[in-house]
Amino acid sequence: MAFEKNLDFLLRVTEQVVRSLPTCCSSSPARPARASLERAVAKRGLTNNVRFVGYLERRTELPACYCAADAFVFASKTETQGLVLLEAMALGVPVVGLAEMGRRTCCRKARAAASLRTMSQVLPRC
Numbered sequence: 001m002a003f004e005k006n007l008d009f010l011l012r013v014t015e016q017v018v019r020s021l022p023t024c025c026s027s028s029p030a031r032p033a034r035a036s037l038e039r040a041v042a043k044r045g046l047t048n049n050v051r052f053v054g055y056l057e058r059r060t061e062l063p064a065c066y067c068a069a070d071a072f073v074f075a076s077k078t079e080t081q082g083l084v085l086l087e088a089m090a091l092g093v094p095v096v097g098l099a100e101m102g103r104r105t106c107c108r109k110a111r112a113a114a115s116l117r118t119m120s121q122v123l124p125r126c
Contacts, residue, residue, distance in 0.1 A: 006075040066091045
C-alpha cells in the first residue's frame with residue numbers, strides 16, 4: 001500500500017463507520033507505508049478494525065479476501081485503470097470508489113458500483 005492511495009481518507013472513513021458499525025473491519029496490504037499506517041491506525045483507536053494482511057497469493061488467498069468483504073472501497077486519486085475494482089466486481093463484491101481517472105469509466109455502468117465525485121459524498125464531516 002503506497003501513500004498515494006489516499007489511505008488517510010480511508011482511515012477517516014473507517015473511523016466514522018466504526019461509530020455506527022463497531023464490528024467494521026478493513027484490511028490493507030502492508031508495504032511500503034506500513035509503519036506510518038500502523039501509527040495512524042493506533043492513534044485513531046482502530047487497531048481492532050484494521051488489519052494489515054500483507055501479500056496474498058493471487059489464485060486462492062486474494063479472491064477469498066475479496067469475497068470476505070461486504071464492499072470494496074477504493075480511495076486512490078492516482079490510479080489510472082483500477083484493476084482491483086474490476087477484480088472485486090468480477091467476484092460480485094460491491095465497489096465504492098472516487099470518480100477519478102479510470103474509475104469513472106469502469107464503475108459507470110456496473111450495477112454493484114458507486115462512483116462518487118467528491119470525498120464529501122462519502123464522508124461529509126471530513
